[in-house]
Amino acid sequence: MSAVNPAFLDELEAYGENAGALCFNCGTCAAVCPLDGGHFPRKMIRYAQIGAVDRIREESRELWRCLHCGLCTQTCPRGANPGEVILTLKRLFAAEWRKS
Amino acid sequence: MYEPKDIIAILANNVRKTMSPFGIPKSMVNGWWKEESLPRNGETLLVTGLMYQLVPFIETATTWLARYEDAKWAEYLPYSRFVPPRLSGLGLAMITPAEAKRKAAGHLKNIVKAMRASGRRFGYQPELDEYSGILLYDLGDQEGFVRHAKRVAARLKGAGVTSIVTVDPHTTYALKVLYPKYADASFEVRAYFEDLNLSGAHAGETLSIHDPCFYGRYLELSGASRKALGNLGYACADARRSGLFTSCCGGPAESISPKLASRIGAKRVEALGGSGERIVTMCPICLHNLEKAGADVTDLSTVLAGGLKTA
Amino acid sequence: MGTRTSAKAQGTILILATESCAYPGADSVGQAHSSYPANAYILKVKAPVLFPERFYIDCFRKGVSGIIIMSCGEECPYEGAYKALAKRVDAIYALMKEHGIDIRRLRLTAICTVCNRAFLNEVNQMNAIVQELGPPVFDQAAEA
């Protein structure tokens, strides 16, 4: 079991305009992502929504597989801009690394 | 797959020190213009962003890297210790074949040719032509990107540049969309093929266009490339995934996972090659990655320049 | 010869078709110009629950060879009528057996306003039965 922490979305907003709050988890992004297979990028967005930052950290290398091709953003039915959420998460970790 | 943290560290370090992601001195990268007599001033300034020029180096680096991708110890090796000597800077420059560099220069020359034939008046100032920093942006090194972008923008602004013509999608996107947003610098930016007025008759020949993600989707320029080709009499066969819904060539994954890049590239080539037409694209990365995946792919500039010959 | 005996020879089929469902359903078959045996005669009824058992037996006695009750089924506008009708049909079957009449000569079915296929099936099936059985013959013993 993991505890949910919605405050993470607020923190994340410092790194980008879109932190994924709008996503209603339809799965379009995961299905169109050229990285094929798995739940990416919805997985990351969902973890962000529930504040499972440890999960994102554990799997953070996944973020850099993203091609930034934008197909998920183009097809997102909720205008949740999944591509931008991934970029925002990249920025969060890149900033952390830079500090360390 | 490589450790993003290390890749970012190398690239950011290189860009900070040399303004170039691979740390190769610009003089060794950007020499194509020397054989062209280009005016320094014009209505607009040609900015290549060095992407075409850098691709041969990327190619070398990744070919080399690919050998190690699956090695067990890859993940644990601190790249920064052993990669830089070989994979950046002079080392990389040394092992990159001259043929590849000549080919890259050829694309730029063809672009110049097409622009001239269209009566475009543009200037070129090699000292202002810098790498845009887009890779840092894509990798999430926002701080590094912003710092670099501001440097590049300051130089352009300092030189009084207001209007820019670009040659590749990544630089176009950076200058047109990211610079105003993050570097407080707005230029009028247009891709070179937006304003051509070539004509010709290539009736009967059909080309299959691969829209780069940035052109097809982010910048919505897929109509412009088709129009340029259409004016020359070419027909364009669109794959189901094109334009706004174009599919990635896989190239952007090169620096992180060459294997992934080639897997996606192969899929894309399969989708494009269905009807057997010649594939045309307009991005050095797409060009390189689709070629690597075994496609007969031509740069738009080659077609435009070649079209001139028979016109 | 001519028209005189044609229907007789084929045996008469009587169709009791509800005003709100089966009767417009038969019209719909007409609109589609789908042919069916001409010995089928359609009578419009508000609800077939109107007819007592003896009506059916009398019809057979008069020479009707087959009867199809085309109701609205469970969607009957008269609540409870379909149940009562279904019960009645059971009673008629019992009477038919008593009189030695093949119970296949009577059918209860639900036909809606656009049930063309079902309508045609019903009529064709009944016609096949009627042709097979010939005119109704009452069991003399039962009659007595």
Place this chain on the structure above:
Amino acid sequence: MTNNPTNAILSKEALKALREERKEWIAAASAASRESRKALKAVRERLAQSSASIPEIAASTGLPPDKALWLVATMKKFGEIAEQELDDGYYRYALIAKDVEDAPDQAE
């Protein structure tokens, strides 16, 4: 609920004028009509031999299967074709011998 008080059969001149006015439509409709007549004929000839499924009709007439199905559906609507038994995922269709006047393009 209203109608022009026009005679049903137009005068020759009026019809001529109308033909001129609708020239393009008429040309297109005539071309399409020729096309469909040819296709209908092909389907009819195939079915005159024996009943057939859509893939079979398509194969022997050279029509694309979707077009063959379209024609069969149309001919069925006008009472020229009847559906028969299911045969390995496809129904078979047969011509009905019927009043000629009911055929969809009976004339010509």
Place this chain on the structure above:
Amino acid sequence: MSDLKQTASGGQPASGCPADEARIGVYICHCGGNISDHVDVEAVRERMEKMPGVTVSRTNMFMCSDPGQESIMEDLKSGLVNRVVVASCAPSLHETTFRAAIARAGGNPYQYEHANIREQVSWVHHGAPATDKATRLISAAAGKARLLTPLTPIRVEAQRRALVIGGGVAGMRAALDLAAQGVRTDLIELSPYLGGGLARLDKLAPHGEDAAGIVRELAGNILSDPLITTHCQARLTAFGGYVGKFSVEISPASRTARAQEAAPGAFVPGKGVLGPAQAPGAPERFDAGAVVMATGFSSYAPQKGEYGFGDNAEAVTLPRFIEELKNAQTAPDGMLRLGSRPVRSLAIIHCVGSRQIPGVHEEGPSGHLNEHCSRTCCAASINAALTVRKTFPATRVYELYRDIRTYGRGQEEMYAEASAEKVTFLRFDVESPPEVVRVNGQYPLEVRVRDELTFGENLELPVDLVVLATGMEPAPIRDLIDMLKLPVGADRFLLETHPKLRPVELPVAGVYLAGTCQAPMDAGEAANAASSAAAKAGALLRRGFVELDPFVAEVDPARCKGTGACVDACLNEGALRLQETEIGGEKVMRAVVTPALCLGCGACAAVCPEGAINVSGWTLEQYEAMVDMILSEAAFAVTADESVSASPEPAEAAV
């Protein structure tokens, strides 16, 4: 029954020969070849001419055309015919045309029979069999026509007064709309207040209308309308009669607590507008022409232990939460406080008492499962969540749902807004519902859920409050259901006649449905239903009478022996009953029809051992005559020779 005028001007009993000798006119249509291409129309005409009772037989290219109709009207006016048979297309197309023509010529439109020889003959049969069948069908029509008696529609005098049961938004809307049509209306409400379920709400989803404002306005209009009499704290205690004339008895309800301090007409938060109480004492009786049921719903009461309800003070229902939220003050730290208790986070659990599934959910004390969706709770929950997030941004909100059903206009947008405001949505499967657990941690409660959006992972939500989105149940109106004989569906809500054909009507003519007594709906939907019901009731009452089809059961008093078989078979209670009558000084029981209640199905006719009851216009004798004519060879006997020569291809012959 003075107010019921079943006028059969012929005055003839259903059996036997009509007094006036039948003079039948048969009119056969060519339909421009549609009929005559396949039916030898002229041959049929000749045959018909010779039928007994037929005085004239004519054909026309288009019988429905003006000249065609004229020929019929002339024959009627001249007295040549007094019964009409038209043989043409389907009766659905032109039956009304010809009935109207007969009426215009001064005839009785019910002395008319239609033979369908296009759709049911010429379009489906060809050649000689078509002509044969047409002959037999027209003969049958003539056979029936001989036995047709003149009929007139049944008129039921209607009281221009209506009763509305229930003072919520639906009842008030219905009453106002009835009054606007000039119908005097009595509205009865069990509680002391007008406003119903709406009065308990705050800002309505998704547009934010003020519920209290709506209640105030509607109740204000109700109380000031001179045509509306409001009876609060009142119950219906007796009910009888039929459409147009229901007898109604209203009694004061047993006293329930009411706000002492409030003056009548004042709005009491959470309760509604205080209405005038029914005077204590004797019941009030009056007649009403129509009744609108607007008895509303009950909120589902969670069982003890259901999602921690009853065991924890921190578990409340959504209606309760909405009321508390209404009064909550904004705090500087942006955190919601209920009483003095800060609510750092809260979870709203959807579908509590709705969408219950046999085998998964347990039946409540009522012994029933609520298998229905309550329709309004998704939007209400999200609306509440959004209110919290916007007014108290420091409070976190979780929504635990099965399906988000923001179906209505603006609701999906509200759902998106709630997402943007960082309400966290979690989706659970009905088979593994969330658990509410008391914990000794920073938070009093923890909601544990297997979240389908997070790939089926088990998540823990620390919360200060659990809100249960309870659904709607039918209000407890067993007494009314029994008294008015109302049908109830499997979901225990009142059941309309047909959801599409007659969505606000009940099988009891003159009784209508409005609002949530029928099914869960929101205020606007209830208002639509109420207006629709008021339109139907108004159309009925405004004319002062109700006109019903004359096709109802009729008893032949000479034959009736009072067996009561018909009464047992009757499908509409009250339409038939046995009544004591004096015949020859002897008191006997005889069947009596209440035409206003008779549906005309004929269930009675089938069971009468004496054949004493029949449906006017559809009698058994008429059917028997039709069968006889279909089987008869009479029509062919005379013209047999000619018919032999009828062309096998009558298509040519006809044109």
Place this chain on the structure above:
Amino acid sequence: MDAQREYAREYAFDAVVIGGGIAGLQSALDLADQGYKTAVVEKDASIGGKMIRLSKVFPTLDCASCITTPKMAAAAHHENITLFTYCDVNEAKRENGRVEVRITQRPRYVDMDKCIGCRKCEYACPVLVPDAEQGGFSGRKAIRIPFSNAIPQKAVLDVANCMLCGKCASVCPTGAVVYGQKPESFVIKADTAVLATGFELNSRLDKPQYGLGQIPNVIDAMQMERLLAPHGPYGRVLRPSDGKVPDSIAYVQCAGSRDASMGVSYCSRVCCMYAIKQAMLLSGALPLADITIYYMDIRAFGKNYEQFYQNAKAMGIEFVKAKAAWLDAGENGSVAVRYEDQLEGGAATREHDLAVLSMGMLPGWSPRGVCPVDVAGDGFLKTLRPKTNPSLTTLEGVFTAGTAAGPKDIVDTITEAGGAAMEAAKHLLSRQTGGVSLREADHE
């Protein structure tokens, strides 16, 4: 643009209803039953709207025609109702407290008074055109009765596909064909109006991911209605590419709703239920077929809808919680559906013989430039008081019913139509009595 049109005639009514679908007909019937003379103006050649084109309707599964036809016939025969079909509304405005509607009736090229609906012309016509009434799956003639249960049962000639060969005129028994018929314009003046202009299905072109009409055997739900209808193009459910009996059918929910990428962010309200209904009908027609519904949320909110949904699940219809992301042509005419399996595995592809797009609703009419009534952000008519008087538009004396003011199912539409008739009647009454209407109070 309207200036040069000549409005030859003028008709006066108590009420005018724009739109002859189920909403308009119900409003008209309710008004007519109250004694008001009512005009119904319909753009199509037949009244009946979308409903008459459906197969069966949820949740009762009774046939759409059986419910619509009686209402159509009742309206056609009602002494207080006059039908105007095949009409375009050029302008609708308020003038001196009355509603004035300027209308042009398109030519049918058939004399309505003479046509007897015998279809002889249709049989004689040599031109075959895809029949939109049958989803394009079969052909129709250039002249034809629009569809089997159309009212009025009168022929219409589609001149754009007519060769002017004269065959129809020569076989017409009443001489009803009028090749030179011209449009006619007239004015209807009434005291009140009900806008019941309905909806249109949104176009699948708006979602290129679903195939742009390029992938064979991807059809929309209205086309499936036709395949399921008793008078349907094939008389049964077949795959349009080659007539195969489909073994596996996919439903793609929210194919035209709840999708910002298509510019339609609202829920269309009926698609969940019609998909479930069709799935149930399909499992009756094709007992061996697998049926899969790809959905985000099942919105079974109406009376008996949830029970209907649970029955469908119990019947073995598979519900997959995922929005279908992409459709591609698969092997042998199949359709490959790409989606995210959310509980395990992630991105996945499944092949089906046939895929049905559950398209949503768009407004059927835009009042822009025609009628000064406001529309809301979703493009549907704006309503003033959705919670207490849902049929009030922003124009006094003008009311709305059904899907003109947002997606709605048939039950809600019919109920609202009754409500709109009530509001219109109140307006008529207040005009007759000189009372203050609700609206006037509102506007003050």
